[in-house]
Amino acid sequence: MTDFKLPSLGADMDQGKLLEWKVKPGDAVRRGQVVALVDTSKAAVEVEIWHDGVVQELITKPGETIPVGTVMARLAAPGEAVATALRRPASPAARKRAHELDVDIEKVAGTGPHGAVTLEDIDKAAVKPAAAAAPDRQAEMRKAIAAAMSRSKREIPHYYLSEAIPLHRALDHLARANAARPVTGRVLIGALQLKAVALTLRQFPDLNGFWRDGAFRSGAGIHVGVAISLRQGGLVAPAIHDVDRLGLEELMRALADLVKRARAGSLRSSEMSDPTITVTALGEQGVEAVFGVIYPPQVALVGFGRIAERALAEDGALRAAPVVTATLSGDHRASDGHRGARFLAALREQLQRPEEL
């Protein structure tokens, strides 16, 4: 038997509200399967499970707010004897009313004899969504960002580096490759930058990971958190997993999907909890350079400013070329400026060899 606990989905999360179970007792679940929808201050997150098994018991009831680490459900290991999953006891009248009001009886906590769901329980459940919609997501998100960023600036001694990186080779390469791709399959420079960061990080594992309990721990993979600003204000930085191992087109699809889901407020728990570094790109509307605040417990943040035409001296000649200013915000506890500088230089060189990306 294993316990399924509410995972921390980010440094700024200490509790969550269960919105919905996606499984019921008796269901077989596989590692990575989404089992619950949990409301954090930032988003309604699809929480994944990290063990194969059979759901034995759902402990947390939808609507409950619980601290991180609370046992939400119990799982029987595959092959372990499972108590027969009983149908949730509910009175006939409650079942009828649930059907009429389109309430999922499996998700209603029973207060009747033997814990049975009663008419009153159904009526309460039926009116709940309206009442639950009240919390002000924007205010909550502002609070969460304030907490995380304050902690970052309080605890992390930042150092900042910047480097102008010519992108004419990368953009030319991309234009050629995109010409062969259907319009919907075109790869944007943002994906190329992400891939370049990830590949470069292979040589700089000391920038990819977490500062925890007074020591650096390198990440298990290169999971790049992508800062995504939300239309209603605020931002999230969910991870794309193993970016260094994704093909460009694959990465582009993952990026588009992530942005779409982040804005729809349906992210997965691993995306929230796994980023080993964050990349923020201000894009065409942005300014020349961004010096970001590291998202704890990560130890580095890479920023890309606006791509703009600049005078570029190269091979003894002066020409106009697209240039981006890349920046690194580093945690001085985990790395030094010298090391960070070598990373930015390596990133610059990597972007001159776009065919490798």
Place this chain on the structure above:
Amino acid sequence: MKTSYREAMRAALREALAADPRVFLMGEDVGKYGGSYAVSKGLLEEFGPERVRDTPLSELAFVGAGIGAALGGMRPIVEVMTVNFSLLALDQIVNTASLYRHMSGGQFSVPLVIRMATGAGRQIAAQHSHSLENWYAHVPGLKVLAPATVEDARGMLAPALADPDPVVIFEHAQLYNMEGELPEPWTRDIRSAAVRKQGSAVSLITYGGSLPKTFAAAELLAKDGIDAEVVDLRVLRPLDDATIMASVAKCRRAVIIDEGWKTGSLAAEVMARIVEQAFYELDAPLARVCSEEVPMPYARHMEEAALPQPAKIVAAAKGLLR
């Protein structure tokens, strides 16, 4: 007018004897002794030995004589001292009275009224404490009444006598001394159940001698803020399904209180009908409070423990609410 159940029943008998010369009362000790429960006291003097007749101690014989008299055009009221002794007349009641209309192809009916005392609670031990109303309520061809109030003691006899088929009236022995207000006019209905107390949280469905206990339970529940409805079945055959279902649909929970033993009880029949007809109205399992399935003990404390009591009814009702 305030009166006792016994006096109300006697007034009904007197009215019947006075109203119709075909009516006569017959049974053990109904004449000189005035009835085992003193219901017919004074009637012999008032109406004479032709119409208030003491019989030998043979239930089979005098119930059979009552059937014969009914077939011959009379309107007999046969008093069987208690339901315990009616078992000796079962063949007459079940095999003859109830079936005559059918067996004669509709040529004959048996307009017979059989009254009998029923129930426990007076320390008269196992052989004299039965509640076998359900045995009679099982039989097509009979009507079975259970007056549980002064008003019904007064009002059910006349329509029973007017009925062309045999009617069995159960008078719970614990009720005879009960006093109550007799409304004017009193009801003469022998078709429907009655909601004795309106409520909303749980329907307490009962009949006969358990009605006062059920009222007591409803009062106890009210102290805990539980608004119980009390339904008096009154007519045990045919059951008034509409009144039962309306109450269950309103309260959505029901406890059936029945002094009969649980197995195969009238309570079981009521529960089965609720499940058949009002399943989707139920917001809790059904419950019942019946007599413990033992021969009725003689010792007072054990007899009390074996019978439905207000505390048991309260516990059963609360069990449905949480």
